[in-house]
Amino acid sequence: MxxxxxxxxxxxxxxxxxxxxxxxxxxxxxxxxxxxxxxxxxxxxxxxxxxxxxxxxxxxxxxxxxxxxxxxxxxxxxxxxxxxxxxxxxxxxxxxxxxxxxxxxxxxxxxxxxxxxxxxxxxxxxxxxxxxxxxxxxxxxxxxxxxxxxxxxxxxxxxxxxxxxxxxxxxxxxxxxxxxxxxxxxxxxxxxxxxxxxxxxxxxxxxxxxxxxxxxxxxxxxxxTTAPLRLATYVGFVIAFLAFVFGAWVIARTLIWGDVVRGYPTLMVTVLFLGGIQLFSIGVLGEYIGRIFGESKGRPLxxxxxxxxxxxxxxxxxxxxx
Missing domain, CATH: 3.90.550.10 (Spore Coat Polysaccharide Biosynthesis Protein SpsA; Chain A)
Structure with a gap:
């Protein structure tokens, strides 16, 4: 044959x-x-x-x-x-x-x-x-x-x-x-x-x-690849570290020079930036969770x-x- x-x-x-x-x-x-x-x-x-x-x-x-x-x-x-x-x-x-x-x-x-x-x-x-x-x-x-x-x-x-x-x-x-x-x-x-x-x-x-x-x-x-998840973890760690350093600096400045009500634009930019990073990370997680959900149904291809x-x-x- x-x-x-x-x-x-x-x-x-x-x-x-x-x-x-x-x-x-x-x-x-x-x-x-x-x-x-x-x-x-x-x-x-x-x-x-x-x-x-x-x-x-x-x-x-x-x-x-x-x-x-x-x-x-x-x-x-x-x-x-x-x-x-x-x-x-x-x-x-x-x-x-x-x-x-x-x-x-x-x-x-x-x-x-x-x-x-x-x-x-x-x-x-x-x-x-x-x-x-x-x-x-x-x-x-x-x-x-x-x-x-x-x-x-x-x-x-x-x-x-x-x-x-x-x-x-x-x-x-x-x-x-x-x-x-x-x-x-x-x-x-x-x-x-x-x-x-x-x-x-x-x-x-x-x-x-x-x-x-x-x-x-x-x-x-x-x-x-799980690289997007790993990237979200790294970005979150870096931002958390920077936020900690910035918070320590704000506390030290307040103790030394007193509290002056300023920095509203900086506050808004910081909040929006962190919120955007969080939403991005949640979106990445959602992509992977959605695929897990699709696979778990066990439907024919x-x-x-x-x-x-x-x-x-x-x-x-x-x-x-x-």
Missing amino acids: QELISIVVPAFNEEVVLRLFHEKMTAAFDRLPGYDFEIVLVDDGSTDRTLDLMRELASRDARVCVVALSRNFGKEAALTAGLDYASGDAVAVFDADLQDPPALLIEFVRHWKAGYDVVFARRTHRDGESWLKKSTAAGFYGLMARISRVLIPRDTGDCRLMSRRAVDALGKLREHHRFMKGLFAWIGYPSIAVDYRRQARAAGDTKFNYWKLWNFALEGVTSF YLVQLHVPSLAAKVRHDGDAV
Whole structure:
């Protein structure tokens, strides 16, 4: 039996580019003889014709698997669902927007066969993105490198190929607040980067605005480091020490020179400053407590309303059953 390679593609409202993605990806398959392939298309509660197109592709191509979630759970959950349903000896992740060219799969497979468990795509250029998005992304990766104990490679996205043992290890991590770039790095295993120039979207609009990117970055920081809590502790200690010194000075001044009613502006600035620090620290605590609350519910990461397996997955399932 030939080795099976699964391609996981999470999609939300990607009807304008889905057929083109299928065409480009199957063309990459033709350049890799000797392997079986399946494309695991995951519909993350799309409101356009994305799911209809997925079912159409599955009816025409037996290599296509469709996993439709019951609603929009977010890209991280959709990606997790795709990895859970992928049957391959190796599993690759691509976005449907073709910013990560399917031709990367050829290099991914070459390095996988050379013994690497994780082969990830590293961007040398980011076409179609504003200077603000590029600069904030660089700042985020720089911050994570400083405060996280897990080394997350710079300028990488979700696009990568993983061996079966890496995918199985990733499947054991079931936290709800998922930052997949960090989880990919957390599992370890031999890894190598493939440099490429990231292209602009082939069609359609990005689903990530700056507010979503901010929340995504916050998820990454709170999921992989307690540095904000430690920072709040240090800042609180320093301010408490300074407040103690200032209080001692006020008492000494009053005993020596007497009490003169002055300093209202200074008092207001001090009170507002300390109040702001306290509210900031409470907010940091709230972020972590909120995540604890979310994890404590024990809800499933996603729910599936439709699953159309690929032919390769059926064959493997039947073979395992025998």
